[in-house]
Amino acid sequence: MLIEVRQGDITTERVDAIVNAANSSLLGGGGVDGAIHAAGGPEILAECRDIRKNTYPDGLPTGQAVASGSGRLNARWVIHTVGPVYTTREDRSALLRDCYRNSLAVAARIGATSIAFPLISSGIFAWPKEDAIEQALAGLADPPEPVTTVRLVLFDRTTYALARDRVEK
Numbered sequence: 589m590l591i592e593v594r595q596g597d598i599t600t601e602r603v604d605a606i607v608n609a610a611n612s613s614l615l616g617g618g619g620v621d622g623a624i625h626a627a628g629g630p631e632i633l634a635e636c637r638d639i640r641k642n643t644y645p646d647g648l649p650t651g652q653a654v655a656s657g658s659g660r661l662n663a664r665w666v667i668h669t670v671g672p673v674y675t676t677r678e679d680r681s682a683l684l685r686d687c688y689r690n691s692l693a694v695a696a697r698i699g700a701t702s703i704a705f706p707l708i709s710s711g712i713f714a715w716p717k718e719d720a721i722e723q724a725l726a727g728l729a730d731p732p733e734p735v736t737t738v739r740l741v742l743f744d745r746t747t748y749a750l751a752r753d754r755v756e757k
């Protein structure tokens with residue numbers, strides 16, 4: 589399946605589900621996480637608090653994903669996933685691919701057919717952009733039914749150009 593590559597702000601995407609590059613607390617943060625909570629409003633945080641209390645009292649493990657509602661966003665759901673923090677000491681790339689795979693699995697479970705992803709771990713968690721793109725494309729290959737539209741949304745022009753060149757190659 590073709591992966592769509594776009595430049596822009598993921599909070600405005602018109603898809604069934606957008607993915608949040610969260611942290612295990614699920615209680616918000618900076619980067620795309622901060623932008624999603626700011627744009628979607630307090631309903632998302634309220635639901636995340638419930639998810640923490642009822643399902644993940646110790647936090648959402650790295651590589652896993654969970655869905656919440658989307659407050660005021662165009663998308664119907666937000667799928668929160670926790671990317672690994674980049675380090676040269678060990679290879680954490682399988683966890684990064686898990687974020688994409690597990691988010692797709694959650695999308696399929698809730699019946700989302702279209703889904704948009706940010707470039708997970710490539711900001712505050714410091715994953716090098718080019719490799720983050722490779723891991724994203726590997727993790728997004730073969731989405732499960734009924735997912736038919738998979739979009740990678742890059743925030744800045746430079747990263748967008750890198751991803752577009754890689755996908756068109």
Ligand code: AR6
Nearest residue numbers: 597598609611617618619620621623709710711712713743
């Ligand atoms: N739309 C699309 N992409 C965005 C947006 C946006 N509105 N804003 C930033 N990006 P980051 P991480 C890009 O730092 O590295 C938070 O505090 C950004 O340019 O958001 O996984 C969480 O709570 C970068 O390429 O996520 C965690 O603590 C990409 O999104 C931690 O940051 C990911 O950058 C997660 O760090």
